[in-house]
Amino acid sequence: MDILEFGREILKSQPFSQLLGAELIAFEPGRAELRVAxxxxxxxxxxxxxxxxxxxxxxxxxxxxxxxxLGNVLTQEIKVNYVRPAMGEALVARAEVLSHGKRQAVCRCDVYAVTEEGEKLCAAAQGTILAVE
Structure with a gap:
């Protein structure tokens, strides 16, 4: 099973993600992209x-x-800046690891509204992700 398929299996096991209709559209070491209609x-x-x-x-x-x-993780902290109201047909979040050690990763994410005119940045976030046993 490749990393994208592995990530999609994890998403299927998250009831809240299923409630929102989230899709994992890209996943590779240090990067991930989620979409919600x-x-x-x-x-x-x-x-x-x-x-x-x-x-x-x-x-x-x-x-x-x-x-x-890092492997199995939880969010330790997150900060979100909302920069514009989100309207459109979907939302896409693109996250990347900025730095990591053995137990923590500092990540950033931009969330875009997908419209007929293209993508518009709606939120910018940064967080610390913690490895768990």
């Missing part, structure tokens, strides 16, 4: 994607990226 049920009262959906995407994409270099 922007259904009406994921929007807030003004019609934008709920901030929790953007935070979920950043968090999960960073744990995939960190896990690709």
């Amino acid at each position: 922007l259904a009406d049920t994921l929007k807030q009262q003004h019609g934008f994607a709920h901030g929790g959906v953007l935070a979920y995407l950043a968090d999960n994409a960073m744990t995939y990226a960190g896990g690709s270099v």
Whole structure:
């Protein structure tokens, strides 16, 4: 089984990810990309994607990226900056490992809204991913 298929199997075992309809579209050492179709049920009262959906995407994409270099992991901390309301047909999160040791990885992630005009940056995040026994 290759790393992308392995990652997709992990995603299938996450009930919350399944609830949101998340898809792992890229996964390689130090990098991960997740996508969620922007259904009406994921929007807030003004019609934008709920901030929790953007935070979920950043968090999960960073744990995939960190896990690709550390193994079994959990998020230790995360910071999300929302830079624009997210509207469109889907959201895509692209995460990468900036630095890692044996037990921790510092990762960053950009979350984009996918629109007819292209991708627009909606959130930028950074987090620390921790290896667990």
